[in-house]
Amino acid sequence: EINKPATSSSNGSGKQDVAADIVAAEKYTVTGAPAGPSKLYQGVAWSVHNKLVDAFEATQAYWKEKDPKHVYYLSAEFLMGRTLTNAVHNMGLEGEYAEALKKLGSSLEEVRSQELDAALGNGGLGRLAACFLDSMATLDLPGWGYGIRYRYGMFRQAVKDGLQVELPDYWLDNGNPWEIRRPATQFKVGFYGSLQDGKWVPGEEVIAEAYDVPIPGYKTKTCSNLRLWDALPTTELDLQAFNAGDYVKAVEQKRKADEITAVLYPNDATEEGKELRLKQQFFFVSASLQDTIARYLEKHSDLSGLPEKACFQMNDTHPTIAVAELMRLLIDVHGLSYDDAWAITTKTVAYTNHTVMPEALEKWPVRVLAKLLPRHMQLIEEINDRWLASIKDHVAGKVEKELAAKAAAVAEAKAAAKAEAQAAAKAEGKELAEDEEEAAEEKKEEVDHVAEALKAYSIIQENQWNKGEMLVNMAYLAVVGSFAVNGVAAIHSEIIKTDIFPQFVELFPERFQNKTNGVTLRRWLAYCNPELSALITEALGTDAWVKDASLLEKLKPFAEDASFRARWRAIKQQKKAALAAHIKEVTGYEVSTEPLFDIQVKRIHEYKRQFMNAISLIYRYKTIKEATPEERAKMVPRVCVFGGKAASAYYMAKKIVGLVLSISETVNNDPDVGDLLKVVFLPNYNVSEAEIIIPGAELSQHISTAGTEASGTSNMKFALNGSFIIGTMDGANIEIGENTGFENLFIFGVKAEEINRLREERKDFKDYDPRWTAALDMVKAGAFGRPDYFDDLVASVNDMTRGNDWFLLANDFASYMDAQDEVDKLYRDQEEWTRRSIIYTASNGFFSSDRTIDQYAREIWSVQPTPLP
Numbered sequence: 001e002i003n004k005p006a007t008s009s010s011n012g013s014g015k016q017d018v019a020a021d022i023v024a025a026e027k028y029t030v031t032g033a034p035a036g037p038s039k040l041y042q043g044v045a046w047s048v049h050n051k052l053v054d055a056f057e058a059t060q061a062y063w064k065e066k067d068p069k070h071v072y073y074l075s076a077e078f079l080m081g082r083t084l085t086n087a088v089h090n091m092g093l094e095g096e097y098a099e100a101l102k103k104l105g106s107s108l109e110e111v112r113s114q115e116l117d118a119a120l121g122n123g124g125l126g127r128l129a130a131c132f133l134d135s136m137a138t139l140d141l142p143g144w145g146y147g148i149r150y151r152y153g154m155f156r157q158a159v160k161d162g163l164q165v166e167l168p169d170y171w172l173d174n175g176n177p178w179e180i181r182r183p184a185t186q187f188k189v190g191f192y193g194s195l196q197d198g199k200w201v202p203g204e205e206v207i208a209e210a211y212d213v214p215i216p217g218y219k220t221k222t223c224s225n226l227r228l229w230d231a232l233p234t235t236e237l238d239l240q241a242f243n244a245g246d247y248v249k250a251v252e253q254k255r256k257a258d259e260i261t262a263v264l265y266p267n268d269a270t271e272e273g274k275e276l277r278l279k280q281q282f283f284f285v286s287a288s289l290q291d292t293i294a295r296y297l298e299k300h301s302d303l304s305g306l307p308e309k310a311c312f313q314m315n316d317t318h319p320t321i322a323v324a325e326l327m328r329l330l331i332d333v334h335g336l337s338y339d340d341a342w343a344i345t346t347k348t349v350a351y352t353n354h355t356v357m358p359e360a361l362e363k364w365p366v367r368v369l370a371k372l373l374p375r376h377m378q379l380i381e382e383i384n385d386r387w388l389a390s391i392k393d394h395v396a397g398k399v400e401k402e403l404a405a406k407a408a409a410v411a412e413a414k415a416a417a418k419a420e421a422q423a424a425a426k427a428e429g430k431e432l433a434e435d436e437e438e439a440a441e442e443k444k445e446e447v448d449h450v451a452e453a454l455k456a457y458s459i460i461q462e463n464q465w466n467k468g469e470m471l472v473n474m475a476y477l478a479v480v481g482s483f484a485v486n487g488v489a490a491i492h493s494e495i496i497k498t499d500i501f502p503q504f505v506e507l508f509p510e511r512f513q514n515k516t517n518g519v520t521l522r523r524w525l526a527y528c529n530p531e532l533s534a535l536i537t538e539a540l541g542t543d544a545w546v547k548d549a550s551l552l553e554k555l556k557p558f559a560e561d562a563s564f565r566a567r568w569r570a571i572k573q574q575k576k577a578a579l580a581a582h583i584k585e586v587t588g589y590e591v592s593t594e595p596l597f598d599i600q601v602k603r604i605h606e607y608k609r610q611f612m613n614a615i616s617l618i619y620r621y622k623t624i625k626e627a628t629p630e631e632r633a634k635m636v637p638r639v640c641v642f643g644g645k646a647a648s649a650y651y652m653a654k655k656i657v658g659l660v661l662s663i664s665e666t667v668n669n670d671p672d673v674g675d676l677l678k679v680v681f682l683p684n685y686n687v688s689e690a691e692i693i694i695p696g697a698e699l700s701q702h703i704s705t706a707g708t709e710a711s712g713t714s715n716m717k718f719a720l721n722g723s724f725i726i727g728t729m730d731g732a733n734i735e736i737g738e739n740t741g742f743e744n745l746f747i748f749g750v751k752a753e754e755i756n757r758l759r760e761e762r763k764d765f766k767d768y769d770p771r772w773t774a775a776l777d778m779v780k781a782g783a784f785g786r787p788d789y790f791d792d793l794v795a796s797v798n799d800m801t802r803g804n805d806w807f808l809l810a811n812d813f814a815s816y817m818d819a820q821d822e823v824d825k826l827y828r829d830q831e832e833w834t835r836r837s838i839i840y841t842a843s844n845g846f847f848s849s850d851r852t853i854d855q856y857a858r859e860i861w862s863v864q865p866t867p868l869p
């Protein structure tokens with residue numbers, strides 16, 4: 001532990017003097033930092049660090065001794081956000097630190113804002129992993145997260161000339177007080193090379209070095225671990241090359257190692273078939289598996305018991321190379337037979353799917369895999385061959401049944417096969433005997449149809465867009481290699497069964513499960529909204545709801561109490577005011593706190609339909625402009641907030657950001673509009689922004705085309721903070737509706753089952769809502785400037801020869817607008833609005849990630865709570 005400052009001074013009474021501790025720790029901060037909040041933050045952070053390390057060491061030593069089964073959460077992303085507030089509160093130190101900071105003339109609120117977000121993730125998937133770690137520690141479940149210590153996290157988004165620009169996120173600039181470097185924990189990871197006598201001889205090697213991030217549970221001694229890997233060169237300098245004067249070659253190894261952990265791919269949908277991405281995936285997976293096996297072997301002599309001690313949960317397909325790497329380690333390094341290795345692998349690995357969008361499903365070219373990981377490609381081929389052989393009878397039986405139903409087609413195929421066999425025989429100068437003819441017919445029929453049918457099950461498939469190129473379907477490899485496969489919301493878990501993996505469901509239905517996502521109530525209610533939390537605690541007479549979210553249910557009767565509602569409303573106003581101040585600070589726009597605060601924050605995607613929201617606001621603007629004073633007086637004013645990053649190469653998403661910014665500029669500067677409408681784009685949406693935005697929301701938008709959003713998790717955070725939801729029957733919206741009562745949500749749009757039919761029909765879609773046409777016409781006419789710039793965007797939903805409105809915005813627009821009218825209507829009745837806002841918080845304890853993790857632990861991992869005595 002080279003970066004642990006020794007602090008911990010005592011004030012003589014046996015009680016620690018936290019203020020002295022902070023001041024002592026300040027000395028260890030990055031040199032040259034001037035006195036002030038930033039330096040004070042460093043002091044506080046290092047002081048808390050030491051307390052974390054104590055808890056961490058106690059927990060890990062205890063788990064090592066008890067040797068319970070562990071879960072290892074393998075994830076390319078952990079979107080942690082800030083740590084200070086979370087750590088202080090989870091460990092119950094807020095009183096001590098508040099007092100100490102007061103002595104030092106500051107406060108926790110002041111120093112906390114100095115911390116940079118750890119943004120090692122794109123969005124939902126990465127933040128889910130972070131919430132899961134918090135819940136695993138809180139539930140005392142032995143388990144670690146494993147990932148990559150990217151030096152650059154998710155890019156910082158800025159606005160320049162009305163468009164998004166991307167800036168690097170160098171989050172380690174001031175050091176990182178939340179990690180512990182472990183120079184003694186290193187593993188070699190190889191790449192490239194060749195197979196010599198069946199043995200892999202890598203052509204390039206790097207060292208993976210561990211950094212541990214302690215994860216304190218809430219109100220428990222348990223402190224778990226997130227282990228992130230950094231890459232080092234095997235030799236810092238190639239001395240031979242250096243001495244020969246080739247300086248470039250001498251530092252080549254260092255450069256190659258640096259590259260692996262340099263940057264998070266800032267893309268959360270379209271597949272990036274880049275070799276470096278695969279290198280990152282293999283790098284962290286290999287190091288993590290080697291690490292767990294090494295620790296297992298400290299206690300056990302025989303790897304056959306691994307499934308009783310370890311479970312690897314793969315967060316999407318990103319770590320799926322784990323299936324092949326575990327096989328390689330067991331066979332090549334530890335000498336097991338293929339069959340024994342496969343039995344162990346398929347009892348330890350489990351897979352969570354997070355997307356049904358075809359363009360996001362990872363498929364690696366065999367060529368790329370064979371070059372970077374030749375032994376793994378060979379193993380994947382063997383896995384596939386054995387897999388296909390094992391199901392051949394099943395598939396043949398199925399084919400037989402189908403063929404019987406298609407007798408006519410079979411007869412035709414037979415005739416063709418016979419002709420072919422005859423021709424072949426003729427070419428060889430002989431004639432077929434009758435029985436040979438028949439055999440040829442039978443064989444041809446069976447082989448052709450069965451082989452054709454088997455392709456649907458094959459892990460290795462031909463690229464349908466580029467014939468001749470073979471691809472490894474990582475999701476199929478994950479399904480074949482795992483003992484459990486789960487979706488992340490009820491509807492999503494059904495869709496993956498019917499649309500993505502039906503052929504596998506037919507073979508092993510019991511492998512497929514649902515684990516509806518959740519969020520940690522610590523960060524997403526207790527700490528980001530202390531005012532509301534205090535009121536909840538007062539009403540329930542206990543803060544036990546922070547750990548047992550089902551207790552929120554008991555808030556329901558308070559919804560009927562007018563004085564309670566008044567206090568609830570006052571807190572919402574307070575959080576709206578804080579958000580308004582933030583809007584002023586970062587955008588310069590001044591917004592009133594009286595209007596309805598309407599918010600859509602999430603990654604920018606066509607399927608999430610921010611564009612539909614924007615078009616509705618154009619129509620709202622038009623209505624305001626054309627209204628009489630009497631009509632204006634009846635309107636419900638709104639502040640409409642957008643936030644979210646567009647992947648830098650995502651053409652349409654960039655234009656959507658541009659359109660929102662243009663609307664914002666036009667509307668907010670139009671004196672006719674006043675407080676009736678403000679449109680705000682908040683740049684650089686991230687975890688810390690979300691902690692300000694979500695508590696201030698009254699309405700939040702979750703309006704994806706039905707069947708496209710696997711779950712969504714911000715919907716849960718908004719609901720728990722008493723925000724209404726306007727949304728489609730998609731992802732977790734459905735379960736939020738079931739829990740809250742659908743009468744309390746603003747649901748609109750077509751259902752998932754109708755999407756395929758509508759996509760067929762949309763070519764003839766003529767039934768445009770006049771509001772839709774009017775708003776789009778304004779964009780085309782340049783009402784928001786730059787009409788040419790928005791051409792392709794408008795065409796994507798309006799021109800049936802181009803974008804074809806794949807996400808059915810035009811289809812859903814009328815019902816969306818009607819739902820928005822319902823929102824305005826209800827908002828006029830503030831008593832009823834507040835009553836239902838309370839119902840939202842009271843109804844959604846189900847979406848605590850504690851519940852989700854408890855289900856994973858029982859139904860997939862078989863991991864038991866193991867608290868320190």
Ligand code: 26Q
Pocket residue numbers: 122123124125126128265267268269270271272273277354355360362488517709710711712713731
């Ligand atoms: C894949 C290949 C190459 C480069 C990048 C990627 C990549 C990276 C990130 C693909 C996907 C992601 C992230 C996906 C994601 O965040 N999915 C979301 O997961 C949430 C948690 O389950 C769900 O709530 C959301 O519905 C889902 O969109």
